[in-house]
Amino acid sequence: MATEEKKKELLEKLRNAVIQYDEDTAKEAAQETLNEGLDANDAIFNGLVSGMVEVGRMFEAQEYFVPELLMCADALYAGLDILKPHVKQLDLGVKGSVVIGTVEGDVHDIGKNIVKMMFDVAGFTVYDLGRDVPLDKFVQEQLRTDSDLVCLSAMMTTTMTGMKKVIEDLRAKNPNVKIMIGGAPVSQDVADKYGADGYAKDATNALKDAINMIESLKKMKDEVEAKKAK
């Protein structure tokens, strides 16, 4: 078993690899983590995600912009791909599955992909429908997969209105499903009017919301573990 010091060093290495968008180092550090017998969950949350939290802060402070964000995401995935097969199934008390996509008429998927990344990290089962998704498809997929959450993204005002229709259809078929909408033109007002459960104002907020979600998951995980320890 690795020493506490070695563990700290590796977590720091994972974190910095994400911040400095260094895919090679992220892979290397992930492999070392496994070689040293460290817990993969720990490496993901306290290494990779911790780095992404800092990236989110830098993005908000306008030290980083979308290109950097995308490269950081690549580094995170590079590490995640190695660590994920070694993650023990978490019992978080939440059933995590999500249908996600960009609505018909809209071919922008960067924001959607960043949110998706956070679901991947959290160990959700993600049904990614991609972009320019016909509106009926969201409802069909939700019913097929019985997902807890549906995330709709629209980058343009000109496509945002399609989300309203999807929300109405989803509610009619399945009143319990949670619906989150996001994208540049979306506001709290729009989310309320359309009847969504949650919304992410823009890329920054989508990321922040997703991170908040992960952090609350982490908290839940800690609580579950604390209970077990008793």
Next chain:
Amino acid sequence: MTVTTMTSRERVLKLFAGEAVDRPPCFSGMGNVTTEGLKSLGYKFAAIHLDAKMMAAAAASTYKLFGFECGVAPFDLCIEAEALGCEINVYAHSEDLLYPTIKKKLIHNEAEMEITIPSNLTERGRVPLMMEAIKLLKKDIGGEAAVGTYVLGPFTLAGQIMELNDLLKLSFKKPDRIGKLLEQLADGIIQVALQYEKAGADYITVREMGATSDVLSPRVFKSLILPYLKKIFEKLTVPSVLHICGKTNDIVPFMAESGSKAISVDQKNDIAETRKKLGPKALVFGNYDPYNVLVAGTPDLVRQTIRKCMDDGVSAVWPGCDIWPTVPTDNFKAMLDEVRNYRR
């Protein structure tokens, strides 16, 4: 009763020329067709992108119905990409208002970035249709209202012909390669824009919203985006507008350096601050929210917002983006009424 001595066209052209106008014009350089206009013509939205006559009639309808002070064609953002070889989707099956998008990109990976601009670019895709539409629009309302059109900026066009994900990362990792592509695209855009001028466009807007500060840093804007915008504006002979939506507060000084006659920004811009930065003579167009205010707001909110735009110092009352077609008639009327009766 105010006596109007200027036509809308004179007002717009005088403004561009830096001459005195009786009041700021209320117009746009971007799409402004309305469902009311489509209804009056009996057209489906999906059809007006593919027929010059229908495009021109739809473009004229907002002036005719509401007195909006221009006619602008086209309505979608795919003209140049299509002429370069991309396939588009016009969603012909749909009864909803869906704008055409790119179905098949031209560049799928970094290796395919070596492109050549077709020598007959302006004869390809819908460029000839566009020229015809501009001519018809000019013939129809060109005596009274200014006729506008738009092209994409090189970076935004690059985002249409290749994956945005790749474009953004490469702008950071390999700016030289992206610069080379933007240079070529700028040449293509100039060719198209010059044909639009020949067809009779009174003014041309270059839409470079891909380079908004929501996406790219002001530093990258200056080093990678601005040089090719300058190249375009150097070649245009009719009045030109540079439009960027989203965050623009930090790049308005660079936008003003581009050589365009006017700059256009959306509701995220602090116009009063921009006016201070650029001085009293700069032409700054904007900056009301064309969906949340004009479509979803009440006539009162519209009036209040338009008044604030003028109080803050816009040179023309102009939307932050395309006007979403389902504008309530009362809101459109409230906007124009507010502009006409505004007293500082």
